[in-house]
Amino acid sequence: MSTVGSPNTAAGDVVADVELRTPTGAPAQLSSVLKQRTVIPIVRYFGCMPCRNFLHQLESVREDLAEHGVDIVGIGRAADYQATYLAEHGINYPLLLDPDEAFYREIGLGRFPWWKMLAPGTWLKYVRAAKGARQGRITNHPLQSPGVVILDPDRTVVYVFRGATIGDYPPVGDVVRTALGP
Numbered sequence: 001m002s003t004v005g006s007p008n009t010a011a012g013d014v015v016a017d018v019e020l021r022t023p024t025g026a027p028a029q030l031s032s033v034l035k036q037r038t039v040i041p042i043v044r045y046f047g048c049m050p051c052r053n054f055l056h057q058l059e060s061v062r063e064d065l066a067e068h069g070v071d072i073v074g075i076g077r078a079a080d081y082q083a084t085y086l087a088e089h090g091i092n093y094p095l096l097l098d099p100d101e102a103f104y105r106e107i108g109l110g111r112f113p114w115w116k117m118l119a120p121g122t123w124l125k126y127v128r129a130a131k132g133a134r135q136g137r138i139t140n141h142p143l144q145s146p147g148v149v150i151l152d153p154d155r156t157v158v159y160v161f162r163g164a165t166i167g168d169y170p171p172v173g174d175v176v177r178t179a180l181g182p
Contacts, residue, residue: 011157039073073094
């Protein structure tokens, strides 16, 4: 196992113990939130409509995951008031902020090319997300890639998915199967 932080971060690697923030601004070390295997949706920002939709989809399986010893913790670069809004409107797992993008760098989540915003698949993801969420104010770079990582309590990567455009997340069923796997 190696400790890395790059687009090459893969299963078996150990990510750094980065400092995150709660929506109230309190520091939260990554290691302090990893009590057991944890699914971490990494959103573009907490107001992103497809990201909100994905967070709600994960909320719908949260109790099933918890019964099997798996937590969920969402991470977004911005914004505290949007994370608070989601916590007040149906997201019952912690949402943390990564304003310096330390965790994004650890996982290797960068920006996608501008022209992917024009792709029909991107707009299809956006339209599908409209059924389950509403768009909030853009508070981060519009080309930030989303992602999902599953970590064990020692920060070992079990699974990593790097989205290629807006709303590019793996199917929730795949995330659940992977999280419950070995």
